[in-house]
Amino acid sequence: MPQSPKNIAIVGSGLVGSLLAIYLRKFGHQVTIFDRRPDIRTIEFSGRSINLAMSNRGWKALREVDIEDEIRKIAIPLYRRAMHVPDKPLYFQNYGLEGEAIWSLSRGVLNRKMIDLAESEGAVFRFNEKVWDVNLPEAKLYTGETEKSEWQEYDFDIVFGCDGAFSRVRHKMQRRSRFDYSQDFIDVGYKELTIPPNEDGTHKLDKNSFHIWPRGRFMLIAMPNIDGSFTCTLFLPFEGAVSFESLTTEQEAKAFFKEHFPNVRKVIDNLIRDFFKNPTSAMVTMKCYPWTYWDKVALVGDSAHAIVPFYGQGMNAGFEDIFVLSQLMKKHNDDWETIFQEYQRERKPNADAIAELSHRNFMEMSSKTADPDFLLQKKIEKWFYEKHPDKWIPVYSRVTFSERPYTEALAIGDHQEKIMQEVMKMPNIHKIWNSEEVERKILSLL
Amino acid sequence: MPQSPKNIAIVGSGLVGSLLAIYLRKFGHQVTIFDRRPDIRTIEFSGRSINLAMSNRGWKALREVDIEDEIRKIAIPLYRRAMHVPDKPLYFQNYGLEGEAIWSLSRGVLNRKMIDLAESEGAVFRFNEKVWDVNLPEAKLYTGETEKSEWQEYDFDIVFGCDGAFSRVRHKMQRRSRFDYSQDFIDVGYKELTIPPNEDGTHKLDKNSFHIWPRGRFMLIAMPNIDGSFTCTLFLPFEGAVSFESLTTEQEAKAFFKEHFPNVRKVIDNLIRDFFKNPTSAMVTMKCYPWTYWDKVALVGDSAHAIVPFYGQGMNAGFEDIFVLSQLMKKHNDDWETIFQEYQRERKPNADAIAELSHRNFMEMSSKTADPDFLLQKKIEKWFYEKHPDKWIPVYSRVTFSERPYTEALAIGDHQEKIMQEVMKMPNIHKIWNSEEVERKILSLL
The missing domain is CATH 3.50.50.60 (FAD/NAD(P)-binding domain)
Known part of the structure; x- marks a missing residue:
């Protein structure tokens, strides 16, 4: 009926x-x-948008009413994060397994x-x-x-x-x-900025990556558009030493971008124009x-x-x-x-x-990315996942590349976190992090 | 200036x-x-009020503008709880030390x-x-x-x-x-009911007590007024087996009051009239x-x-x-x-x-009052407090009879709770609860 x-x-x-x-x-x-x-x-x-990342749940909903293909045409697959970290060469982190991507729109x-x-x-x-x-x-x-x-x-x-x-x-x-x-509300705001295309219409950065410039309390991201441009988002505290409140003149903004995001200095004039033109959003x-x-x-x-x-x-x-x-x-x-x-x-x-x-x-980004223990923990998780992809699906993949309930991703993530806390208590963990001993420990706790 | x-x-x-x-x-x-x-x-x-209990913080604020005495005239001191528990004789619990009271208004x-x-x-x-x-x-x-x-x-x-x-x-x-x-919002509502005075204007229950009929998921309380009446409050879930939703006829209400509050059956007609006249509040x-x-x-x-x-x-x-x-x-x-x-x-x-x-x-009232471990814990705290009134001021007293910040009462309360959790783990605690061993344990943890 x-x-x-x-x-x-x-x-x-x-x-x-x-x-x-x-x-x-x-x-x-x-x-x-x-x-x-x-x-x-x-x-x-x-001028107040963050680009969208369509992942499996979104595509499934579009497929149901036969508009998935139509939307794929205006989307760009991102297979990896491109990490722009100070004093390090650019490096990449795949989001998931071969072929798994989020789609920039x-x-x-x-x-x-x-x-x-x-x-x-x-x-x-x-x-x-x-x-x-x-x-x-x-x-x-x-x-x-x-x-x-x-x-x-x-x-x-x-x-x-x-x-x-x-x-x-x-x-x-x-x-x-x-x-x-x-x-x-969180005490960080955001602002939309644009990196324009090259003169020939191609992208100025790798177009199949989600670009991140993590800087502790603030961060810049960039996601590609089909016209060759990137929509960037600057996340920055509203108040404080380095904040939207503290960047009020072109000079201050220019010094800020030059110091923290040196590899986009070629388009700095665009960034600064957008910075003062576009609204700051909560x-x-x-x-x-x-x-x-x-x-x-x-x-x-x-x-x-x-x-x-x-x-x-x-x-x-x-x-x-x-x-x-x-x-x-x-x-x-x-x-x-x-x-x-x-x-x-x-x-x-x-x-x-x-x-x-x-x-x-958000909390991890703003307070933990500088914590060496946290970084070590993430490294161990990744190492174990690569050895046992059937036994340890990361929360990110459960959220992004699966259609199982979010509640399940959260619960399993909490369980994985408890295991990792035990692992991090092992003596000399920073030396033995990729040893058989650690592997056995995780397997025993699963 | x-x-x-x-x-x-x-x-x-x-x-x-x-x-x-x-x-x-x-x-x-x-x-x-x-x-x-x-x-x-x-x-x-x-017809939707709960009587007020003025305690030290309130009095202090009135004293500052010289209206404390004026308000004391319309208030009645309550030195104790009067507990109306099924199958037990009425018993009393003092709120604090000699002379300490909350005031019913x-x-x-x-x-x-x-x-x-x-x-x-x-x-x-x-x-x-x-x-x-x-x-x-x-x-x-x-x-x-x-x-x-x-x-x-x-x-x-x-x-x-x-x-x-x-x-x-x-x-x-x-x-x-x-x-x-x-x-x-909590899933329990309340309704104002009245116990009228005796014909000679005196109170029908002890007037210097806060009367409580605890019944697990619901409860009745009564606080005295200066005209000889009591303002009662029935706290009851909105929905469920015993709830405001389930009491829709006079017959149902009568059966409810008779079964659960037998010692106020003399005024049951008043209670039922109020029950259907007064609004249910969230x-x-x-x-x-x-x-x-x-x-x-x-x-x-x-x-x-x-x-x-x-x-x-x-x-x-x-x-x-x-x-x-x-x-x-x-x-x-x-x-x-x-x-x-x-x-x-x-x-x-x-x-x-x-x-x-x-x-x-609220959570304690609705879920813990039937838990024997919880009741034992409260008994130990009370016993220790009476032995060492200088070392263990209960949270209730810190909130009610002091003017120190609420944040301090909460923090110290949490610390006391941790100590009690250790104490409750002692072997045979239900037998040795008032022993020197327990006393020493608490003293060592303070």
């Missing part, structure tokens, strides 16, 4: 909103998408494509229309010029909030009693519960679970929400109350798990 | 708002208090008194006036009938948000970037940061840190905020930016500490 067609509103025309529209159209529903911003296809990009380019695809499936977009209020039990939306102006009322069967970390739909749910909610972990209201309203993607970007899983997690929803829609047909209940029950622990993993990656 | 007089708004005429008004008037400021509700002196109480009676006192100090109250928006950098307030009606604008020098856990003032601060926020832990905006806006009391009521410290913590603020006002005179910065830096860790202690008390 297929689902009866419903009249469905989606708030937010971002990546999650437009993919959800495609899914819902395939199920035969009528779909209207509201966005307070103009059509991204008609305007310049914001410009957020703007992808979003435009997804809107095109949703439109060609018959979804109706209402850009520049601001949703100010939601009647949750009746799935009504109210839009208007300003919060205090005359509002227009729309009547729907179901409303999906895909309006991001600062969701207006969730905002309405927050006012109810017994709604759990948290938002935690990063937040947002958790909430419940995600749904009766059979009427559901939050999907960042509006339900916003995470810091240090695992590259924000979009992938949102797309996985949609895949899970679609499986439940097939299973429960018109019983939307059950669909929504099972959706939030299944996804909430996984969203919490990837939030935790992402935050840990 | 005293402070220059400022034109100050307080949003919220509750206990914290009215005490703050008294303080600010003593400093010579002009004070206007807005409240969206009518004057509590002119209306019936809400009806929230409504206290609030009326505090408003009288603030008014006689010259504070101006604007009841029934709803604040809908705050201009933070300019300390402007906007009030009106509804969110969409015409608003009136007020211009102030400083605005204090004393408008409780769901603060409108904080709501405006939440919309800024980098504002940390969390709200977590309990939340709310944390946020920052608490202030420049030298313009500050949150005080529940609007900055709402906690669950299981340590009886909500009002005391709010009053302590005000005491700390007043000390900083004396120290920094007209430098309100420094006053506010030091206020939030000093109070935030203490607010987090009492939130943690209060939540732990």
Whole structure:
């Protein structure tokens, strides 16, 4: 028994909103998408994006609605990290096994494509229309010029909030009693910078690598675009000795880039122009519960679970929400109350798990990369994994190249960490780290 | 150099708002208090209150503005817990040392008194006036009938948000970037019930005790009022086998009270009437940061840190905020930016500490009171404390009968807990619990 067609509103025309529209159209529903911003296809990009890394979970969700190939065309596979470490030659770390890659996508380019695809499936977009209020039990939306102006009322069967970390739909749910909610900002901000292509349109750095300049409390990354450019992200504390606050003049910025990122000095003028043109953005972990209201309203993607970007899983997690929803829609047909209940029950622990993993990656980056014990531990893990790829799948691979639940990756990662803590206590571990003794120890603890 | 007089708004005429008004008037400021509700002196109480337990921190804050004696007149000292445990005779546990007590106050009676006192100090109250928006950098307030009606604008020098856990003032601060926020509801709700006085006006139960009927997942408490009645609070899960959800008819409620609280069956008709008349309320832990905006806006009391009521410290913590603020006002005179910065830096860790202690008390109540090991541990602690009152001040006393920081009580409590975990591992501890061996062990670990 297929689902009866419903009249469905989606708030937010971002990546999650437009993919959800495609899914819902395939199920035969009528779909209207509201966005307070103009059509991204008609305007310049914001200058506040971090490039996206599509990995297995994301691809799986695209495959389900037959748009995987279309998106691969605008994506570039990254097989390895390229590490730009001071006083060391450039070196590479493969992400996974032969052929395993994450795929670099410009957020703007992808979003435009997804809107095109949703439109060609018959979804109706209402850009520049601001949703100010939601009647949750009746799935009504109210839009208007300003919060205090005359509002227009729309009547729907179901409303999906895909309006991001600062969701207006969730905002309405927050006012109810017994709604759990948290938002935690980190003290590091980010800024988008660009490395332009060579004159012949080729990339200035290896295009199949994720480039990282780790510098302890701050870091630069670069991911390729199909036009030959790289979108870079500078992560830097808001306040302190080396911080966004402390870099206020062109001279200061120039000295900063020259000192810390000498191998991009050829494009330093571009970097500095972007540095002062583009906004500085904050990063937040947002958790909430419940995600749904009766059979009427559901939050999907960042509006339900916003995470810091240090695992590259924000979009992938949102797309996985949609895949899970679609499986439940097939299973429960018109019983939307059950669909929504099972959706939030299944996804909430996984969203919490990837939030935790992402935050840990941030903490590791900012405090542990200079710790020799931590580096030794990582070296031992890698050595053991290469010897026993069947016995020790690293957490990164479980998150990125598998479709098993995030909760499982977190739990197994914690178990591996406990084993490694035992290993690190072995006498003389820094000398015997790649000995048979260590190998036997790990095997015995597994 | 005293402070220059400022034109100050307080949003919220509750206990914290009215005490703050008294303080600010003593400093010579002009004070206007807005409240969206009518004057509590002119209306019936809400039927959703838990009686208050004033302890040392609260009294200290009242003493500072010479209103301690006035409030003592409407308070009743409770020297002990009266434990109503099934199949056991009623027994008593002293709260502290000889003469140490917490003081029972009806929230409504206290609030009326505090408003009288603030008014006689010259504070101006604007009841029934709803604040809908705050201009933070300019300390402007906007009030009106509804969110969409015409608003009136007020211009102030400083605005204090004393408008409780769901603060409108904080709501405006939440919309800024980098504002940390969390709200977590517990799955237990509460309901106010009343035990009326005897016909001659005396109390039906011992009036100098805090009465508790602990029942594992739920519990009834009773605290005396000066009119001879007791305000009771029934704490009960929202959902489940024995829950608010499961008690829907008078018959079910009657059976519930008869089975679990047999010694209040004489007033069962009152309890049942209240049960269906009074609302069921939820309990939340709310944390946020920052608490202030420049030298313009500050949150005080529940609007900055709402906690669950299981340590009886909500009002005391709010009053302590005000005491700390007043000390900083004396120290920094007209430098309100420094006053506010030091206020939030000093109070935030203490607010987090009492939130943690209060939540732990809830967890202990709901999951540990049936655990024989836990009860044995508490018995050992009590036994040791009585032998060595100078060496082992219990956390409860540090929180309730001291004015040392909450953070200190939490840290020392954690240390004591670690010691007790060692003690509980001693072989045969349930037999030797009050032996010299155990005494020596604790002394050695202190």
